[in-house]
Amino acid sequence: MRVHLPKKHLAETLAQVERIIPHRSSNPGLSLLNLELKDDTLIFRGSNLDLDIEATLKADVEGEGQLAIPAQVFGQVVRALPGELVELALVDQELEIRSGSFDTRLQLSDPSSVPSLHFPDSYSGVLNGKLLGDALEHVRYASAVAEYQQIFRGVKLELSDRKLRAIATDGFRLAYYHVDETSGLEGDLVIPARSVDEMVRLLGNGEARLELSEAQVSIASGIYKLNVKLMEGTFPDYERVIPAQFLVTLSLDAKTFAETVARVAVMADKTANNRIDLFVKDGHLEITAEGAYGRSQEGLEVQQEGSESQIALAYNAKYLTDALQHIDGRMRLSLSGTTSPSLLAGLDQPSYLAMVVPLRTG
């Protein structure tokens, strides 16, 4: 069993697979990479239990077989190889890695300790990979960090015959991405945020094929196949909380707004929700913050519409900054009151919507 391939292809593919495989695990088999040689392909497999990955590289293969090796060490060796071509060979129960005058013998691990991974033979749905990646990437930031209720740490993906929709929320803010595209599948999936990050990274611009089963979604995109474990539990009824009526609507430049918020927020009190205050009156938006070291303020001219001539609200500055990272050009900030959610959306970005709940200032 022997294979020749360009170092560049091996190193690039390995780097993607290696990211998923844990460096250390209470189950040592999990830190192993499974390599299979067959039919002029070199196949990499690994898992972190939440996500299984398979990558298939074309290569010049003699013989066939499977072996298991420590993923991280193999990656370090491959990245350091001197030549442009690599030879991998099974010699005396070791994996020999040769390139130029360099020669490494890597001890094999017990292949039975590697988790057994199965990927679907066929896929019933299909989406554009970039579209799916964009949807997930736009909303992922709004999912909760560790201390929150489990289901908030996921991203919800809604597939139907009319739409693709991604939503994330931590209860204080929400991000929403909607396109009128169908994959041919129907289902509501909640995907762990960490797996979403890997999906965003691995989804190519081409076709992403999808297969749904009880507890996982499987995706094939380019040379990669993924099995993504789904989260259990009930995702909050987000549509109910998105307001439809607003007291004041502002139109302004998203980049200017984001930079101003970031600037003023330097003085915000980190121990009091990073509070910044917005006061709107007669087409002027004044942003202020005050903390232990002093206070900051900056004014912006805005287009103002709505029933109220003035309104004052406070936000966690970080939530505004996060929401604004995906908005370009002219945007709308829609205010529904001091205790009900505000909406942020780009005027030329119909797919993406961000919602932030104001801080109670009572």
Added chain:
Amino acid sequence: MRVHLPKKHLAETLAQVERIIPHRSSNPGLSLLNLELKDDTLIFRGSNLDLDIEATLKADVEGEGQLAIPAQVFGQVVRALPGELVELALVDQELEIRSGSFDTRLQLSDPSSVPSLHFPDSYSGVLNGKLLGDALEHVRYASAVAEYQQIFRGVKLELSDRKLRAIATDGFRLAYYHVDETSGLEGDLVIPARSVDEMVRLLGNGEARLELSEAQVSIASGIYKLNVKLMEGTFPDYERVIPAQFLVTLSLDAKTFAETVARVAVMADKTANNRIDLFVKDGHLEITAEGAYGRSQEGLEVQQEGSESQIALAYNAKYLTDALQHIDGRMRLSLSGTTSPSLLAGLDQPSYLAMVVPLRTG
């Protein structure tokens, strides 16, 4: 008291001064920046007790005075400023920072809590700043980390009427930089490695003026003045341990050697001093390593001279890698035996010499 200056100048200078000033300290006064306005200059002062810094910027100044503010917060505000011009003004016992439509009021700290810093009025010695920086930068890596004897954590600087020399050692390796240049001063100084890093960063290409006193060396370079506290204690007698006779001398390409060492060392046992083995015979250098995951080897053709036709030694791979980072082109590796130090030097780099003690392999 009011000053106008370009944001770029303020931000760049502040970034250098801010690096020195501790973010947190058991002495809160230490985290403060002292700002003085006088004679069309804005003067920044701060200290980490080991190192005092003063930076002087030309600016458009009205009035004069001194104030103290938290260095880190001021730095954050300045970096975030929107405009190209900044106005600083003392208003109602606050420092007002204005740029464009942005306005911050930073509370002043008690100026009496800032350490009182004094810089010399005159300097008796002078060196080229780049030369001094190069000397320090070449040897700094060989100084010891925390767990070693205090004096090993410094870099020794020898100034005389004939030479400038910098030396660092941790007892297992040594780096040495020598040039036939005089500053006009005489003295043996041991400078804490952390202060050496700041000196390397701040020394410009122009003239560095020097002043020695009992417990510190003061340096003026460009807009910066530094007081650097010296370490007490006896630096080891390094000249005694540098060998002058060698069993085998190899000539080889430094970059190829460094890359080969790094590559083979991936398999070295991290729990056993990162050991790699060198075996030289008949103009062939074979480098090998063996650890928990397997073994690596690579051969290099070299020019070999000396009384012995073959020799085998072991090293901590990291020590070779560190020593090689400053060597370019063709180099000499001089071996004095399996237990006495080896020397590494570039053939076209007469100033720099690295010494590494082989590992005991008994």
